[in-house]
Amino acid sequence: xxxxxxxxxxxxxxxxxxxxxxxxxxxxxxxxxxxxxxxxxxxxxxxxxxxxxxxxxxxxxxxxxxxxxxxxxxxxxxxxxxxxxxxxxxxxxxxxxxxxxxxxxxxxxxxxxxxxxxxxxxxxxxxxxxxxxxxxxxxxxxxxxxxxxxxxxxxxxxxxxxxxxxxxxxxxxxxxxxxxxxxxxxxxxxxxxxxxxxxxxxxxxxxxxxxxxxxxxxxxxxxxxxxxxxxxxxxxxxxxxxxxxxxxxxxxxxxxxxxxxxxxxxxxxxxxxxxxxxxxxxxxxxxxxxxxxxxxxxxxxxxxxxxxxx
Ligand SMILES: NC(=O)c1ccc[n+]([C@@H]2O[C@H](COP(=O)([O-])OP(=O)(O)OC[C@H]3O[C@@H](n4cnc5c(N)ncnc54)[C@H](OP(=O)(O)O)[C@@H]3O)[C@@H](O)[C@H]2O)c1
Numbered sequence: 001x002x003x004x005x006x007x008x009x010x011x012x013x014x015x016x017x018x019x020x021x022x023x024x025x026x027x028x029x030x031x032x033x034x035x036x037x038x039x040x041x042x043x044x045x046x047x048x049x050x051x052x053x054x055x056x057x058x059x060x061x062x063x064x065x066x067x068x069x070x071x072x073x074x075x076x077x078x079x080x081x082x083x084x085x086x087x088x089x090x091x092x093x094x095x096x097x098x099x100x101x102x103x104x105x106x107x108x109x110x111x112x113x114x115x116x117x118x119x120x121x122x123x124x125x126x127x128x129x130x131x132x133x134x135x136x137x138x139x140x141x142x143x144x145x146x147x148x149x150x151x152x153x154x155x156x157x158x159x160x161x162x163x164x165x166x167x168x169x170x171x172x173x174x175x176x177x178x179x180x181x182x183x184x185x186x187x188x189x190x191x192x193x194x195x196x197x198x199x200x201x202x203x204x205x206x207x208x209x210x211x212x213x214x215x216x217x218x219x220x221x222x223x224x225x226x227x228x229x230x231x232x233x234x235x236x237x238x239x240x241x242x243x244x245x246x247x248x249x250x251x252x253x254x255x256x257x258x259x260x261x262x263x264x265x266x267x268x269x270x271x272x273x274x275x276x277x278x279x280x281x282x283x284x285x286x287x288x289x290x291x292x293x294x295x296x297x298x299x300x301x302x303x304x305x306x307x308x309x310x
Pocket of ligand 1: 008009010011012013014015028029030031033034035036055056057058059060080099100101102157158159160161164165166173
């Protein structure tokens with residue numbers, strides 16, 4: 001039987017990347033359907049009758065947005081996830097692939113992060129509301145599986161970046177924030193640019209196009225209740241990212257660090273061995289230099305009509 005795929009969050013960074021590699025499918029935005037509204041979500045499923053759902057939609061943001069809007073991050077994500085899975089169950093949708101995030105792992109976890117640790121302790125205090133909402137997406141998916149035999153799986157990306165990201169100075173993640181600040185310093189001839197933290201934390205970054213390829217792979221190759229880590233596990237410091245971006249952007253000024261600003265967890269390497277054991281080749285991940293170059297090329301072509309800038 002042919003799959004009829006509905007993609008929630010189809011207008012986001014990952015949604016755009018998935019659209020590039022999918023020949024078919026319905027990609028929806030919040031304008032098509034506010035997923036916080038139960039009746040609208042049930043109407044959406046009635047209209048499209050999806051056999052498969054890739055559930056990307058979420059209220060997403062960096063450290064500042066997560067800590068400033070704790071209640072909004074909690075309630076929006078709980079409502080979105082509750083409705084998307086409930087409507088899938090009601091409509092006998094065959095499979096749902098939902099996204100979690102490595103930032104929902106316990107603050108004090110054993111490294112590398114393995115999927116069995118997700119619920120073994122509180123998340124980092126800066127994003128606990130988003131993290132618990134995402135953890136409940138795992139619980140809801142498992143509960144539907146255990147009670148009704150539903151094939152709802154959850155996927156755990158690490159830090160994502162790529163074309164169509166959010167470049168807002170306060171609401172964005174680290175890569176778009178750095179790219180925008182260094183680009184702005186270059187075009188305005190500013191001699192130095194000050195970045196948050198001290199640059200020492202190590203992070204793993206996955207290019208959005210790579211994640212979209214993993215998602216299609218898992219639609220066919222993973223049907224188990226446990227979440228699955230899917231990110232590129234090469235670690236790189238934030239200061240190295242800044243230097244690569246300085247080079248790509250062609251900025252000749254200085255990079256300074258504002259150590260009064262939060263820097264987040266020191267490191268959080270993840271274990272993607274389960275994904276690799278399914279046959280995913282880690283050589284398929286795009287190198288950080290190529291991914292950043294592609295993203296910056298897209299940024300300057302589209303500037304200033306870029307999310308968070310315009
Ligand atoms: N970005 C990361 O670094 C990262 C890391 C790990 C996991 N993830 C997860 O990956 C998934 C995709 O992230 P992303 O970076 O692509 O996010 P994004 O670019 O911020 O896109 C969010 C998407 O969700 C939609 N959305 C938000 N609120 C909605 C609502 N109330 N009703 C309907 N749609 C709504 C947005 O629609 P509009 O365009 O209409 O607003 C947009 O399509 C999310 O589940 C996120 O938690 C992201």
